[in-house]
């Protein structure tokens with residue numbers, strides 16, 4: 001294949017990928033702050049494009065134009081006017097416009113958030129902690145569920161190194177810093193799914209640290225949180241063997257399954273694993289086959305992640321263990 005052909009193919013692939021990535025695009029805003037960011041982007045882009053066009057026209061005149069057109073461009077005024085005054089005025093105007101927009105945005109968000117959710121960046125996944133109306137702490141991972149149309153506060157912190165939460169359709173990015181809490185306010189306009197990504201390099205598997213934000217109708221959110229707060233359902237008859245393997249494999253040292261003796265806190269809470277959209281921070285789809293793959297091959301799928309790979313299980317055991325975990329809905 002020629003180099004040009006390869007480049008053309010790669011370019012078309014990029015466009016194709018960009019097209020299917022709307023749930024993670026700052027240009028497809030789904031929330032109040034995301035919309036401000038997109039508007040600001042378009043203002044800057046169109047103003048820059050207009051200036052570029054103007055400069056190109058002047059350059060073309062200077063090179064190809066008739067003497068009658070070219071001679072005025074030789075004057076000092078073009079350096080002072082076009083090189084100093086014009087950029088100073090324009091850049092100041094854009095700065096003021098941006099500050100006004102951001103200011104207007106923060107005042108429109110004034111007032112307390114109706115829901116507060118703690119999100120902790122860990123190498124390389126997200127610990128998500130909800131509180132029920134009666135004050136119970138409910139832990140989950142790699143997916144944040146919020147009520148649509150309401151102001152929600154994400155209380156951001158980090159367990160190890162600096163991470164950054166960026167859900168482009170909802171808001172700009174905000175760093176997660178160990179020993180400090182940053183609050184990111186988001187309002188999702190309507191129910192729907194957004195995808196986010198860690199936006200601060202945090203070590204080997206940084207690129208594989210993504211997540212979903214799922215906005216639900218208020219009643220749905222309340223019902224979901226109530227289910228999420230409940231302990232894991234007792235395993236179905238065909239999943240009891242899988243549960244035994246979970247304990248025999250020592251998985252409970254790092255993972256909690258509420259309602260069982262597994263109470264580890266190093267890895268994600270698995271109490272309702274089967275109800276999540278993805279596995280391992282949006283790296284794998286969430287089904288029994290993917291869970292089995294993850295248990296055996298996780299160091300291959302997500303190099304350096306903090307869970308050991310388990311080559312010791314037979315295919316049948318893996319299947320049974322995965323079946324148990326997938327049933328934790």
Ligand SMILES: [Cu+2]
Nearest residue numbers: 198200202206
């Ligand atoms: Cu990161």
